[in-house]
Amino acid sequence: MKAAVMYQKNGMPQYTDFPEPTVQHEDELLIFMKAAALKHVDKSRATGKHYSTQNDINHAEVIGGDGVGVLENDKRVYAIGVSGMIAEKALIEKVRMVPLPDDIDDVTAAALPNAVIGSAIGLRYKANIKRGETVLINGATGFTGKMAVQVAKYYGAKKIIVTGRNKESLQSLLALGADEIVSVNQNDEAFVAQIKKVNHITPIDIIIDYLWGHTAELILSCLKGNGMFTHKTRFVFIGSVTGDTIQLSAANLRSVNLQLSGSGLGSWAKDEVQALLTEILPEMFKLAAEHKLIVDTISIPLKDIERLWNMNVPPGKRLVITI
Numbered sequence: 001m002k003a004a005v006m007y008q009k010n011g012m013p014q015y016t017d018f019p020e021p022t023v024q025h026e027d028e029l030l031i032f033m034k035a036a037a038l039k040h041v042d043k044s045r046a047t048g049k050h051y052s053t054q055n056d057i058n059h060a061e062v063i064g065g066d067g068v069g070v071l072e073n074d075k076r077v078y079a080i081g082v083s084g085m086i087a088e089k090a091l092i093e094k095v096r097m098v099p100l101p102d103d104i105d106d107v108t109a110a111a112l113p114n115a116v117i118g119s120a121i122g123l124r125y126k127a128n129i130k131r132g133e134t135v136l137i138n139g140a141t142g143f144t145g146k147m148a149v150q151v152a153k154y155y156g157a158k159k160i161i162v163t164g165r166n167k168e169s170l171q172s173l174l175a176l177g178a179d180e181i182v183s184v185n186q187n188d189e190a191f192v193a194q195i196k197k198v199n200h201i202t203p204i205d206i207i208i209d210y211l212w213g214h215t216a217e218l219i220l221s222c223l224k225g226n227g228m229f230t231h232k233t234r235f236v237f238i239g240s241v242t243g244d245t246i247q248l249s250a251a252n253l254r255s256v257n258l259q260l261s262g263s264g265l266g267s268w269a270k271d272e273v274q275a276l277l278t279e280i281l282p283e284m285f286k287l288a289a290e291h292k293l294i295v296d297t298i299s300i301p302l303k304d305i306e307r308l309w310n311m312n313v314p315p316g317k318r319l320v321i322t323i
Contacts (some may be wrong), residue, residue, distance in 0.1 A: 003062045003087030004305040004321070013063055013086075015305050021083045021091045028082060029071055031092050033323045035110035035299070036067030036085045040239075062087045064321070068100065068110045076100050078109055078281065086302065086321050098281045103289040111297045111318040115147035116284045117276060118238040119208060122263035123148075123155055124280070125272050127206040127234040131156030134202045136195075137178075138219060139210035139241060141169035143296070143318045146176060148208050150293050151284075153177035159202050163215065169315045176294060184215055191215075195222040203231035213243025220248060225255035232257040238264065 003018040062084025070076050079097035083090045100109050123129045135157040137148050141164030152160055163182045164170045170181040182194050209216055223233055287293045296317045300308050313319045
């Protein structure tokens with residue numbers, strides 16, 4: 001079969017022939033792939049930079065962690081792979097797939113899940129979002145941030161504040177449900193002043209963070225109390241685009257009613273993953289099929305994987321490999 005194969009960490013994937021996967025256990029199924037999103041986590045895992053691959057042995061493997069395909073009974077599903085998914089065929093587990101509505105196309109269905117997973121689990125289980133709450137999304141101009149705005153709105157957020165660099169992308173978020181934009185291009189003092197003003201007028205209940213690094217430090221400093229009772233804020237860290245570490249003072253942490261947690265591989269409970277597959281994703285696929293979720297994509301054929309591996313994807317769009 002043809003597949004996108006990574007032979008060496010930090011290398012480039014090759015469009016080449018690779019042995020077809022074979023079912024080894026009764027809980028596995030063979031899937032004929034139609035589309036798979038090429039995400040930051042896929043690139044990070046393929047090059048050995050993701051924390052989940054730190055002990056992996058260097059050997060040839062097909063890249064891609066999830067995607068859309070057709071089972072041998074012609075049923076179309078989204079699935080998380082046992083084997084690499086950017087290939088003509090892959091292996092999946094029976095319990096880690098979601099049937100797709102007829103009205104959603106393969107590219108949209110492949111692009112949607114990863115962006116929904118972090119924000120939906122973060123909002124529902126890490127932050128326990130309630131209708132009428134105020135949500136700040138730090139780093140909302142990317143594809144995952146745009147989806148987080150829509151998911152937060154769907155879950156009942158009354159006010160959504162978004163941060164980001166790209167001016168046009170920030171403005172476009174207003175049409176998706178954001179109520180106020182904060183540019184991270186301004187100096188630290190101006191950024192902090194705007195966040196403090198927002199928090200004073202409408203106390204922030206939940207922060208969904210895709211950036212970490214310096215902006216996370218600034219936002220946390222805006223919540224710092226002065227010894228009096230403070231509003232409870234749930235800070236959920238999902239991505240680390242601008243840095244892997246932050247400095248957080250003890251005084252900052254002790255002076256505010258703060259819940260700090262992460263939403264990512266290894267941080268989810270089994271019942272949360274079960275709800276993701278049986279409740280959250282089916283609901284989001286249905287919304288997308290009804291055009292109630294905006295999913296912006298760019299698609300390229302599998303044969304072009306080498307040429308377009310390092311392509312610059314426009315802000316707010318997801319690159320999907322069609323097979």
